[in-house]
Amino acid sequence: MKSRELAKHHAVLGFTPQAAVRWLSPMSLARTALKVMAATVFADFGDKRELEGGFPADPLRLDKLPVPGQPAQPPVSSRGLPGPAELTEERAAGQATTELWLDYAADLGDGFDATYTVASLLAKDTLTVEGQELQRGKVLVLGGDEVYPVASPAAYENRMVGPYRMALPKAPAPPAVMLALPGNHDWYDGLTSFIRLFTRQRNIGGWRTIQTRSYFAVRLTGESPAGGRRGTPGWWLLGLDSQLGQYIDEPQLDYFYRNVTLQLQPGDAIILCVAAPFWVDAAEPGTNEFRQVNFFEQDYLRRRFDPETGLFQATGASVRLWLTGDLHHYSRYEQRAPGEPEHLPPDPARTQMITCGLGGAYLSDAHWLPEDLVLPAPSATPGESAGVRGDPPKPAARRFTRMPAIYPGPADSRQLGPRLANPLSPYWLPVRNPGFGVSLGIVHVIAALTLWTVFSAFRGESFVDSLRSLTQGNTPLLLAALVLAMPLLLAIVALLARALGLAKAGIVVFARGALYQLSALAVSAAVVILVPWPRGWPDFVILLLALALVHLGGWAFGSEAFALYILATPSGEVSSWKMSGQSIEDHKGFLRIHLTPDGNLTVYPLMVDAVCRDWQLAMNDDARLVPASGLPAVRLLEEPITIARKGTPP
Template sequence: MTDDAFGTATPRPTSLDPQELGFTPRKPVPWLGPVLLAVTGARVALAEQFGAYLDKRELQNAFPAETFDHSGGEELWFDFVADLGDGFDATYSMAYLLAQPEIEVGGERLPRGRVLVMGGDQVYPTANDLAYEDRFRGPYRAAMPTPPPGDPIPTLYAVPGNHDWYDGLSAFLRTFARREGTSIGGWRTAQTRSYFALKLPQRWWLIALDSQDGGYLDDPQLTYFKAVAEQIQPGDRIILATPNPSWVKAQESTREYDTIDYFLRKVIAPTGGRVALMLSGDLHHYSRYALADTPPAWDDTAGGTVDGTGRQLITCGGGGAYLAATHTLPSKITVPPKQALPREASNGKEYRLARTYPSKARSLALASGVFWRLPRRNASFLALLGLLHTLLMLALVDARGRVLTTPVFLMVAATLGLTLFFAAGLTSGHRATKHYVLGLTHGFVQVALAVAGAAVWRELPMMHWPTPLPALTAGAFYGPVIALLSAQVVALYLLIAGRLLVNVNELFAGQGIQGYKCFLRMHIDVDGSLTVHPIGVDNVSKHWIPTPTAPEYEPWFEPGDPLVPRRIEPPITIR
């Protein structure tokens, strides 16, 4: 039996049947599905044009403005995970590890965090109650159905990411920010707004902003954090959690870091506190930037710790969503960027890329897997390619020597339009000439492939069969073959475009790689130091063994494939 709501007993499931679970385990989101591509492009456009009209942050002024005190003990273990609400296998694998009483990495046992901070995108692709239930609440409830006996109930806080924002935060606030709090399995929620401040032991603070896509900080949020700032004393150290790694994104779009810089200058700097660590998700990998003038004082083989002198900038978005590239990350960045527009911008400092997971070499090798992973993972996308090419081929064959007919014009226009949309319409941030050049080039290659297909089709005997047999035969035989060939053209385009920093996200989203997940386990020690343990999991489990007779607080399923957590790099100690 399990106690889902800290009081209502329900039977433990014996299978992954939704009727037993109370939710439906979802497959990973098919990011290149035609419908999803169109919806994603529309959402990006609507968010850019009308996002302010959906902003519910101003209304949160009616919610309680609380600072959450976790400073009672001399030390504290706490966790950070982000980008988690995707397919069941990857999401539950990470939830399972986070729920374990302890994990062993590098010969050291690390206890479960008493606080769990989620860094954004708790659900994909769209925020609504059903998606949260199937892709987030259900898996986490299954991983820790009730609070562990004898231990304090772990507390859960969440930052909204861009996917949480697609409904204007409605479902997010219902899930995480109820006045009376609620339970998600064995975790208890406490926050009352989409942003929060945690007072931690040894004069540490964790401050989480809701500054989606570099947007402004609303007045209620500024008022809240100015009240928090009155409690921060000179010399206090601060962990700043943001919805996206603006320090990286600002290298391409300088405005991305403006909001964070304003917050640091106007709210944090007057307190005398020091931001020692900045955390984010959004990019589905692990990366850490350290000040360039700080020597890398560690040896991977020595089992020691990384010297955390100077501010650390960590992206850890490996909670369950598809893997994102690391080989395109800049080796050095300036934060804030030198081209920042605010007249009072802080002086920029240079940071170097200290570590990525996976490594840049491994990421580059994984990128080439697009040729076989894309066709395997995106059946509906292949169906679209097959249909488009079959119609274009039939239009070309029916042209009977004429250069351009209405059907040919319409199909060529559709092909070029779709490739332009793919190259520029889905790409967030600045759209440069290279987006349109690459999109048109890709479109012309697809048209050339169709011309070649039409030339071959004219030589086949079914060309002369009575109507409608040629069209039916083309759909049954020509369509699947040309779809595979066209998919290889798309894969080649993505590989080339990715080298030019165009469609890098789509290059990896189309592959849907579920491995290389990560989270952070952090410890504030009695001496006041903060140690960050970056934990990686190369492979998630895809087979699950029910545990119907286990105690009610144990996970509903044990991994059938071993989950092997390991250190991404030596612990980072900030003293």
């Protein structure tokens, strides 16, 4: 069965499989725009994270998971101790030596085919990739945007929960954990559905949700010092909720201070998950995009404030791996010292920043990413008074270099992007986005009626009489002027905008789009003028037929003009529609991460070239959908990346 047939079996499946979101269809655009506006207002006047300050703040523990077949136990309290130092000797010894597997997927709750393909691969006990056996992660981290296009209980159920519940229907042994971070699409209902789904310690299929807030902190290995014992350094997994890129709330900062900052010790390494790659736009130190996460890293992870002395103290911990989604591609930045050459052999001591938003949503391009990032320098010398800056020389800013393995690469982007404007492709704009061409045709009819009314009134004629008069005289000259006027005006506007440095200004971008549509309307008008309208036909019939031709021209020529306008826009929001408008479901992936007993971490970036599109309904103990031809093969996007627990000083 194809995905469009699966909805007929919703009563058996327990959810309704959904097609991939058509991002440029009028209904999707309108619904998303309304939710975005509402979420923006809500973010300014009512932040759900402030309410989370009253939720349990107990540290999350992987050693207290419910056993399959037994009732779930309530979260273990840590009263009397400020954080994950509440460890048994048995657990401490076990975490110091036992290996651990984790999975990371982001941007997943879109169309069923892509989402369920990725979920099914995540649920397999092992994956064999280039001769290596990779075990299923004990912890599955969802890196943001768990549902599209906007959050709601029904959207979560049909686009994310249902597919993941079916992929892993029963809890495995040992139990598996699911931790989720909200992205901007999860915030579009004010985070209401996300909190209800992920903070109640319930199961989604065989995965157990254990977090109590929209952010989380888990010590993966090692032991915090407690009761006079000396701790052992290890790895932490942190998830930060930055609420639509605004700021980090006080209850969240307090949560991390109690559960993480006070427990950090020299040698601890941190995997920090954030909702978006804020570093991509950080062209220079101190830019707004990176300011919030940089503040958190410096003042809550690298150092901690001692209220008794009024001084900062170094924790000795460092962020070794940054993980994010939001952008639906794969890219990796590696920290480099000033003056280091681009091509160097792998070095586990270098910090990595990885974006992997391939969990199910449309594919976006990556060739525009900057080659180098310059991020703020590490925090000032420990011991400096809080709020008081001395005069010692500032440390050098941190430099990160983009690694060659990005997906899709420049060649793939050049091949995939132009399909939006190819009328022979199934990814052509009006074909891939139902309703777009119809709506644009209506806009063209309204514009034509408006211009036609002005023209007829100026000549003192009726609509049809003015149309007939246009077909007389020097028609070829008129048509040439009509068709060529708009592109000429478009070229003039582009040259002026470039000369004045306004090429990226919003008004200029809008004006360019309007001129593209006027050019398409001019072509439709030329067609209408060239038609030899019989004099014996009633005026209203000619009027309706002329408007029908304009509507058809708006559907075809207008859609093509809009697609060309998108392709001709080099950057910004409009440029991103080149890929989102195609809703590309193939080319998906996720990260499998291995923590080894020697303290190192290895990241396996996994890729699926084509998702499953043909399913069979299997009725065993539970109804399940299985691929008609088996799950697709998985390959590495690049060689595994090894990261040592202790890195080089930044």
